[in-house]
Amino acid sequence: MLEGSLKDFSLDEVLQMVSLGEKTGELVLEGETAIGKKSGKIYFENGIVKDAETEEVRGEVAIVELLNIRDGTFKFVPRDVGDIKRSINKSIPDLVLLATSKLDEWNRVKNRVASVDSTFKLSTDEVPEEITLTPLDWKVLSLLGKGYTVREAALKLNMTVFDVAKIAYGLVALKILREAGEKNPQDDTIVKTKGAPRTFITKLIERVKRE
Numbered sequence: 362m363l364e365g366s367l368k369d370f371s372l373d374e375v376l377q378m379v380s381l382g383e384k385t386g387e388l389v390l391e392g393e394t395a396i397g398k399k400s401g402k403i404y405f406e407n408g409i410v411k412d413a414e415t416e417e418v419r420g421e422v423a424i425v426e427l428l429n430i431r432d433g434t435f436k437f438v439p440r441d442v443g444d445i446k447r448s449i450n451k452s453i454p455d456l457v458l459l460a461t462s463k464l465d466e467w468n469r470v471k472n473r474v475a476s477v478d479s480t481f482k483l484s485t486d487e488v489p490e491e492i493t494l495t496p497l498d499w500k501v502l503s504l505l506g507k508g509y510t511v512r513e514a515a516l517k518l519n520m521t522v523f524d525v526a527k528i529a530y531g532l533v534a535l536k537i538l539r540e541a542g543e544k545n546p547q548d549d550t551i552v553k554t555k556g557a558p559r560t561f562i563t564k565l566i567e568r569v570k571r572e
Contacts, residue, residue: 363437367392372428375435376453383408386440392433394426395467396477396512396522401427404445410456412448417516420448421459425521428460463523470530474540477512477522481505481529481538492535501528502537510544 363378372390379388385407391400401415401423413424451459483506494502497518504514515525532538 362439363435365435367431367433367435370435372430372435373457375437376457379405379437380408380453384437384439385442387438387442389436389438390427390430390433392430394429394431395464396426396429399426399430403427404442406442406445410449410451410453411442412445418519421451421456422515422519422521424449424456425460425463425523428457429464463521466527467523470526473530473533474511474526476543477515477526478510478544479529480508480510480541480544481533482541484536484539492537498528498532501525502532505529505532505538 363375363384365375367375375388384405386405388403388405389400390403392398399415401413403410403424404412410424413420413427415423415426418426449456500518501514504517505511509517511525511529512522514520515522518525529538533540
């Protein structure tokens with residue numbers, strides 16, 4: 362059985378071992394990601410990714426979250442996966458590239474969307490008279506405007522939290538939404554946002570100085 366710590370092997374290396382060995386079974390993963398603790402399974406058939414699931418989602422959305430685990434454990438369990446429906450048709454390099462790009466997007470937007478448990482309120486202050494939003498933008502806006510968090514909206518729309526956060530970032534930038542606080546997933550209480558993250562304030566000051 363292939364088993365160990367992601368401190369000793371990178372997840373990329375583990376995926377390559379399973380792929381090159383043309384193994385069939387499930388890769389069980391658990392560990393920390395940029396958006397919190399995550400656990401789930403990636404299903405392989407003859408070394409090719411067939412499906413993935415976490416506690417909350419399945420398919421490509423799930424594997425994007427799992428492939429961002431950087432500190433945790435892995436265990437490959439050989440078994441027949443004939444009962445698993447194929448939901449993923451990308452190669453491992455393409456999946457890794459996709460997961461990496463989503464993480465890069467999160468790193469770019471987290472200065473305005475501090476957490477995947479952030480809540481928002483609709484705002485009419487300084488909203489441009491003409492706004493062009495895609496149908497998906499409107500769906501995300503509708504849910505966030507109703508009090509859904511980024512994480513909850515992603516689950517509702519079967520999207521990655523990274524994609525919802527990116528849209529939320531754009532809506533905040535347009536002043537259509539403003540961050541209202543952060544919801545505690547354990548008891549649904551809201552902690553009000555005390556202000557913009559320090560990193561954002563620092564960048565704003567630096568920009569003013571340059572101008």
